Amino acid sequence: DTAVSQTPKYLVTQMGNDKSIKCEQNLGHDTMYWYKQDSKKFLKIMFSYNNKELIINETVPNRFSPKSPDKAHLNLHINSLELGDSAVYFCASSQDEADTQYFGPGTRLTVL
């Protein structure tokens, strides 16, 4: 029933580890996004994929690598986690780049 889902909801890990966050949408949308929301509540786009192709890649460290195995999934892999990576990460999707974005519930990542 859930439109955009993310797993896990919470992720606590040590500095230097590698972790992944998964995102799935069942809306049949063509475009998916990853956003990062920091402690000041700024929501900043990281990546956007349209039909499995990368169309937006903001200035994000290359420790972050998105992977889109199909149109319904956009996973985020993070290598060598740092303290500053602690944030809430939101996945979103839209029918195309012009349309309303639907957000997932977020993944709260805490790096110790």
Place this chain on the structure above:
Amino acid sequence: DAKTTQPNSMESNEEEPVHLPCNHSTISGTDYIHWYRQLPSQGPEYVIHGLTSNVNNRMASLAIAEDRKSSTLILHRATLRDAAVYYCILRENPYNAGNNRKLIWGLGTSLAVNP
């Protein structure tokens, strides 16, 4: 980077109307005005959007100034569930925008609703 200006916080009483202002003096002719809101511990959700004319939907109304340099989101009867951060965002028409297809989010207005 945010192209919009909103008050940091506002307060309302339950069942009263709420007018949330947004200034966007640098808006261009093809920019759409979008509003999203983020309830506590949830992802943002779409509220409404418009280009020039006022818009109504089941959640809210959007009043756009004639010069388009400002807009107001109107919640007709606030409920406790409307307590959230409300974001006003300009979005270039992606079909004209080339590679600039992103929403640029500001800090929004934190709305408190008193019972």
